[in-house]
Amino acid sequence: MVTVPREARVKRSLPPPLQDLFIGTGNNIGMNLGIVQRTATALVGAGVFALGAWSQSTSSAPSVRIRIEGSHRILESNGLPDHPTGDFPNPGNPNRIAARSHRFRIPVDPTPAQGDARGVLFGVAVNGIPFDPGTAELWNGDFRWHYEALSGMLARGNRLGVDRNRAHVQPDGTYHYHGIPTGLVEKLGADTRMVQVGWAADGYPIYSNLGPTDPSNPRSPLKRLRSGWRLRSGERQGTDGPGGTFDGSFQQDYEFVAGLGDLDAFNGRSGPTPEFPKGTYYYVLTDTFPFVPRQLKGVPDATFRKGPPPSGGPGVGGGAPPARGAMAANAKSVYILRGDELIEFDPETRAVRNRTRLPSPDRP
Secondary structure, X not given: XXXXXXOEEEEOOOOOOOOEEEEOOOOOOXXXXXXXXXXXXXXXXXXXXXXXXXXXOOOOOOOEEEEEEOOEEEEEEOOOOOOOOXXXXXXXXXXXXXXXXXXXXXXXXXXXXXXXXXXXXXXEEOXXXXXXXOOOOEEOOEEEEEEOOOOOOOOOOXXXXXXXXXXXXXXXXXXXXXXXXXXXXXXXXXXXXXXXXXXXXXXXXXXXXEEEOOOOOOOOXXXXXXXXXXXXXXXXXXXXXXXXXXXXXXXXXXXXXXXXXXXXXXXXXXXXOOOOOOOEEEEEOOOOOOOOOOOEEEOOOHHHEOOOOOOOOOOOOOOOOOOOOOOOOOOOOEEEEEOOEEEEXXXXXXXXXXXXXXXOOOOO
């Protein structure tokens, strides 16, 4: 039996099949077992995360269409990946993949100018899934200090619930990549040849990390291209920041060193490619920071600009949401309803603490 200290009954107007529930302010969450159905609804309680069903399913098939209209490529998709994904929701991400209506205008002839990728999606993959390397998780609510998704504190223990495609899901259901999309790379055969995997917001192509050793000679041996960014040494300075040792938790923890890798500060280079035999500037996704480039070489199209974040964030209700995957500061447990089994996880280690078999809702 699941116990609830100092429990308070909360009535909410939630979509069926979940209508009522008990929310505990202590270490556990209690549910009115008579009305809990086999499908789950994600919600945030007082001091706990209540997550939805473990398995991912969608009712639509992936759809993407690319065409040329005047000076732009038009990419339209429903935002559903065309390769296997991890399970969403999961202990680090309470959101479910949903079909979205994406429409991006990609300049055919990019305009060189040191663009700023702040406030815009970096680009979109050829399968219609956005590249969005940043996070909404902040140190102490300070917008100068965004946590990194694939390195540092949040990467330890996979607190953002990232799958093997280095992707996860926004509260609105948007599946998006933070790094090299393994499933797409495998599908395109980019593990054995140089392959374009997407388009940046400024119109330059994006490639996976396999490219010619000599950028001017496409026939030269292929290699894994390396970023020129590295982790700083020492401690973060100042009294108005997170302090501590540079460990990759923040973008500021890295510095670019010219000549250290194969790519420039934009994580790109110029040369001929299979799709552009006469040569072009192109971005490269890398195994290490920045994973997906953080700055644009050219001017981004306005269709890549991000809208305001959802008011409720993950879970339900308004106000500032708790950090996705990092859990609310007072979270004591994570609960997932898998079929008719309620599973309790430790929010830090993700270890299973307890399993409770729920009675069927059609039995008294």
